[in-house]
Amino acid sequence: MSIAAETRRIPPFGGFSPTFYALELKRMLRNKRSMIFTLIAPSVFFLLFGSDASYRTERVGHGNTTAYIMVSMAVYGAMIATTAGGAMVATERALGWSRQLRLTPLKPVAYVGIKVLVAMTMGAAAIVAVFVVGNLRGADLPFGRLILCGVIGWGCTLVFAAFGLFMGYLLPSENVMQLLGPSLALLALAGGLFTPLDNFSQGFQDFAKFTPAYGVGVLSRAPFGSDGNVSLAVLNIAVWTAIFVGGAAWRMSKDTQRV
Amino acid sequence: MNSSTPAVSIDGVVKRFGPVTAVDGLSLQIQPGEVVAFLGPNGAGKTTTVDMILGLSQPSEGSVQIFGGDPRRAVALGRVAAVMQTGGLLKDFTVRETVELTASLFRPSRPVDEVLDRAGILDIGDRMVGKASGGQQQRLRFALALLSDPDLLILDEPTTGMDVQGRRDFWAAIRSDAARGRTTVFATHYLEEADAYADRIVLVRKGKIVADGTAAEIKALSAGRTVRATWHAPDTDAIAKVEGVDSIDVRGESVLIHGSDSDAIARYLLNHTTACDLEITSRNLEEAFVALTGDDALTPEGALA
Structure with a gap:
């Protein structure tokens, strides 16, 4: 044939490339459902829970309550976006696309890397969308702290990208998000993203500290300077990240053996 | 390329799935440039064998080599490509995007327009895969397999879902590449396809080879x-x-x-x-096929080998 065997190469980075990332992102942006859940739903929740006029004058550390709810809803949006991004592997496995990709040099690690990058991009978009709406509706927090909230919240939702991947490999379903969506709402509730945990019984508060959204919630709101156990939150995120990444890696290795 | 190295070398391969033996001691060598049909009824072990040739599954016993090396390496280098029955496509990519994505993985890769054209789907490049017909999706899989300009092309029931014109175009493309030296192996349960397009037919039944010869030899067998x-x-x-x-x-x-x-x-x-x-x-060709591959057929010892 026209290509000599000696000139054939394996692609760098296991097949990870800007072209691949751009095509995957384009596909994600075309998906109306994921756009609604990522860009519109969190902002709508913010408007429902956070537009009370009294919140604008109520102070929480360095900001007002409006800003506090804005950050919580942005993190919730990023949770959904990153989980959905990770869980796309379920759809792609169900459709047999991962089998088609096994006929190419693409390495499983590079594939997962692209999924996580797309998921994190969508997570960032969710945060920016809520922050824009929040600032139009009177959220008040010094700019530097606002940015810090966004960056920390965004970085911490990596744990949910790993969660989505793990579930995506665990549940061989095309509609895995129908199951994960309600679970995320419960996790967000336990993480204190919908309403401060002080509103719950002591027993629930103690339990909540062990759920995966708790650490993300506490850390992303730390720039307000409000109370909250930061070292416990860091530990919470570290442990859950280890569990989800380990789980995803375990299921992934099973998957590549079988397919 | 060393001409003495077979394109495909299968040596005493057994593949078991729990208590089921899908491939039962199969040995086969395919030389570069051959066009071989893997012919047998459904469940004969064709797809299982194809999977092992591509390194998608490992044999329980025996070994499979592609151009004298590991099948996964041959896949990664694009030396072997395949059109699979089961390979899924993403509905929310366009036809062109699917090819662009796959092209980004091969070094080197043929131009996207060229493979779309050769597969006869250049005109529907902007169509969503989910909106393409079964035959068009099959052509898309074919386009993907052409990207790396493979030395060995594996086709598992390649014309499933294609109309008559589609089949004709598809085989014309396969034949012209084969004439330029591309080794081609296709699994089929269509006798006519094997007869019309293969230089050599390997008949399989219950995971074993029951006959292996040129189309003429197989015909002679059936002419008895x-x-x-x-x-x-x-x-x-x-x-x-x-x-x-x-x-x-x-x-x-x-x-x-x-x-x-x-x-x-x-x-x-x-x-x-x-x-x-x-x-x-x-007995006619059809009966010979049934006799050789059917459930009550004689053990392969006496068959043409």
Whole structure:
């Protein structure tokens, strides 16, 4: 044939490339459902829970309550976006696309890397969308702290990208998000993203500290300077990240053996 | 490329899935430039064998080598490509995007427009895969397989879902590449496809090769006749030595002997044995295929090998 065997190469980075990332992102942006859940739903929740006029004058550390709810809803949006991004592997496995990709040099690690990058991009978009709406509706927090909230919240939702991947490999379903969506709402509730945990019984508060959204919630709101156990939150995120990444890696290795 | 290295070398391969043996001691060598049909009924072990050639599954016993090396490495380098029955496509990519994404993975890769054109889907490049017909999706899989300009192309039931014109175009493209030296292996259960497009036909049944030869040889096999006789205590070893005998089937007191020279069989039976009530019938290509690959077919020992 026209290509000599000696000139054939394996692609760098296991097949990870800007072209691949751009095509995957384009596909994600075309998906109306994921756009609604990522860009519109969190902002709508913010408007429902956070537009009370009294919140604008109520102070929480360095900001007002409006800003506090804005950050919580942005993190919730990023949770959904990153989980959905990770869980796309379920759809792609169900459709047999991962089998088609096994006929190419693409390495499983590079594939997962692209999924996580797309998921994190969508997570960032969710945060920016809520922050824009929040600032139009009177959220008040010094700019530097606002940015810090966004960056920390965004970085911490990596744990949910790993969660989505793990579930995506665990549940061989095309509609895995129908199951994960309600679970995320419960996790967000336990993480204190919908309403401060002080509103719950002591027993629930103690339990909540062990759920995966708790650490993300506490850390992303730390720039307000409000109370909250930061070292416990860091530990919470570290442990859950280890569990989800380990789980995803375990299921992934099973998957590549079988397919 | 070392011309003595076979494109595909399968050596004593067994593949078990729990208690089921899908491939049962299969050995096969395919030389560069051959166009080979892997012919057999559904469940004969064709797809399982194709999976092992591509390194998608590992044999329970035996070994598979592609161009003298590891199948996964050959896939990664684009030396071997495949159109699979089961390979899924993403509905929310366009046809062109699917090809662009796959092209980004191969070094080097043929231009996207070229493979779309060769697969006959250049005009529907902007269509969503989910909106493409089954035949168009199959052409898209074919386009993806052409990207790396593979030395070996594996096709598993490649024309499933294609219309008559689609099949014709597809095989024309395959034949022109084969003429330029591309080794092609296709699994099919269509006798006519194997007959029309393969230089060599490998018949498989229950994970074993029951016949392996050129299309002409397979045809000669099917052009033979069956001699039925009533024969108490048949001496199958002796009759197997008669020239041209390729299968013997003992059913109670009846013996069915198939061979290319029915006269010699009949003469032997009447002159040298107690067999009586002879009937001689011919069977067509379809019947030969069924006989060789069907459930009650004779073990492969006597078949053309």
